[in-house]
Amino acid sequence: MIRNKKRVPPGLAAGAAILLLFLLPTVLxxxxxxxxxxxxxxxxxLLPPAAGRWFGTDQFGRDIFVRVFVGAGATLSVxxxxxxxxxxxxxxxxxxxxxxxxxADAVLMRLNDAVTAFPAVLLALVLMSLFSSGGAGRLxxxxxxxxxxxxxxxxxxxxxxxSARGYIAAARSQGVRRGRILFVHVLPNTLPSLLPALTxxxxxxxxxxxxxxYLGVGAAPPDASLGLMLSExxxxxxSAPWYALIVCAALLIPVFGVGLIGAGLxxxxxEARA
Numbered sequence: 001m002i003r004n005k006k007r008v009p010p011g012l013a014a015g016a017a018i019l020l021l022f023l024l025p026t027v028l029x030x031x032x033x034x035x036x037x038x039x040x041x042x043x044x045x046l047l048p049p050a051a052g053r054w055f056g057t058d059q060f061g062r063d064i065f066v067r068v069f070v071g072a073g074a075t076l077s078v079x080x081x082x083x084x085x086x087x088x089x090x091x092x093x094x095x096x097x098x099x100x101x102x103x104a105d106a107v108l109m110r111l112n113d114a115v116t117a118f119p120a121v122l123l124a125l126v127l128m129s130l131f132s133s134g135g136a137g138r139l140x141x142x143x144x145x146x147x148x149x150x151x152x153x154x155x156x157x158x159x160x161x162x163s164a165r166g167y168i169a170a171a172r173s174q175g176v177r178r179g180r181i182l183f184v185h186v187l188p189n190t191l192p193s194l195l196p197a198l199t200x201x202x203x204x205x206x207x208x209x210x211x212x213x214y215l216g217v218g219a220a221p222p223d224a225s226l227g228l229m230l231s232e233x234x235x236x237x238x239s240a241p242w243y244a245l246i247v248c249a250a251l252l253i254p255v256f257g258v259g260l261i262g263a264g265l266x267x268x269x270x271e272a273r274a
Contacts, residue, residue: 012264018257026076029069037062037070038222046240055246058229059236064243068250071224075213076254078136078143079205085144086205087198090151091187097152098159099182109156112149120146121211128217139218143208147201154197158190192268199262203255210251226251 030037041061049056055064097108115123127142162168163186171181212218213227221228226247233244 009264009267011260012268015257015260015262015264019254019261022072022253022257023076026069026073029066030073033063033066035063035066037067037224039063046236048240049242056240056242058232058240058243064229064246067224067229068226068246071219071226071229071247072250072254074136074219074224075206075209075226075251078140078209078218079202081140082143082147082205082209083198083202085140086147086201087151087194089144090148091155091194093148094152094155094157095159095182095187098156099163099178099186101160105156108152112152115145116149120208124208124212125217136219139209139212143205143212146208147205150201151194151197154193155190158193159186162186162189192265196262196266199258199265203258203262206251206255206258 039062041057044053044057044061045059047053047057047061053063053065055068058064058067093108093112097105097112118126124139124142124146127145128138131138131141159182168181168185171185172178176185209218209225210227210230213225214231216228216231219225219228229247230244230251233240233247236243
């Protein structure tokens with residue numbers, strides 16, 4: 001007997017390994033280092049990487065090694081929360097639009113187009129000025145709203161495609177409730193399209209959070225955030241070039257790992273459809 005086993009794409013496995021190896025110190029370093037990421041040392045400014053200070057120190061004498069992983073945790077947490085909000089409302093909007101069609105589709109997609117008509121950064125800044133909650137919560141809400149249209153479009157197309165299949169028509173002819181058809185039979189079959197979109201959205205959210213913090217409207221000093229640290233490192237390119245290089249690497253490594261995971265999921269989805 002020949003068994004047809006699905007092979008995990010090498011890129012997916014490599015991306016998962018890269019992401020795991022990055023997340024482990026992100027979780028462990030703040031817990032076991034015993035170093036306050038905001039502790040300043042006047043006599044230890046801009047020290048290069050060395051034993052005991054693996055990434056050197058910044059202009060205030062703070063340990064970059066600890067701050068990078070604390071900042072990475074903050075950036076990734078904001079990105080994950082942003083994706084949860086954007087995906088929840090985007091998938092719900094796209095599912096209703098793609099499944100029911102008609103006036104619901106017309107209204108929801110016109111609203112979707114109205115949101116996407118604004119530049120993402122400008123819309124996020126406007127929304128942040130409207131929300132009353134401060135800090136990371138305000139940034140998460142603003143970016144979450146900005147990310148809704150993208151997930152809505154992907155979900156609408158996937159739901160419309162699945163809804164046109166024969167077994168969905170058969171379920172409708174048997175009198176199965178439309179809500180059950182949508183949530184039990186349609187949405188689970190859109191996962192091959194939605195999972196890669198989630199990984200792309202996560203990477204975009206990481207870069208968006210870093211960009212907003214770089215502009216000074218995200219994390220506020222002295223809190224550690226990769227975007228804020230990159231902004232600080234910009235003025236130290238000649239005196240402490242390692243600072244910017246390390247922060248850029250910390251920003252790109254998880255994005256690269258998640259990108260490989262998304263490409264692997266997309267490949268698996270294509271093989272499943274084939």
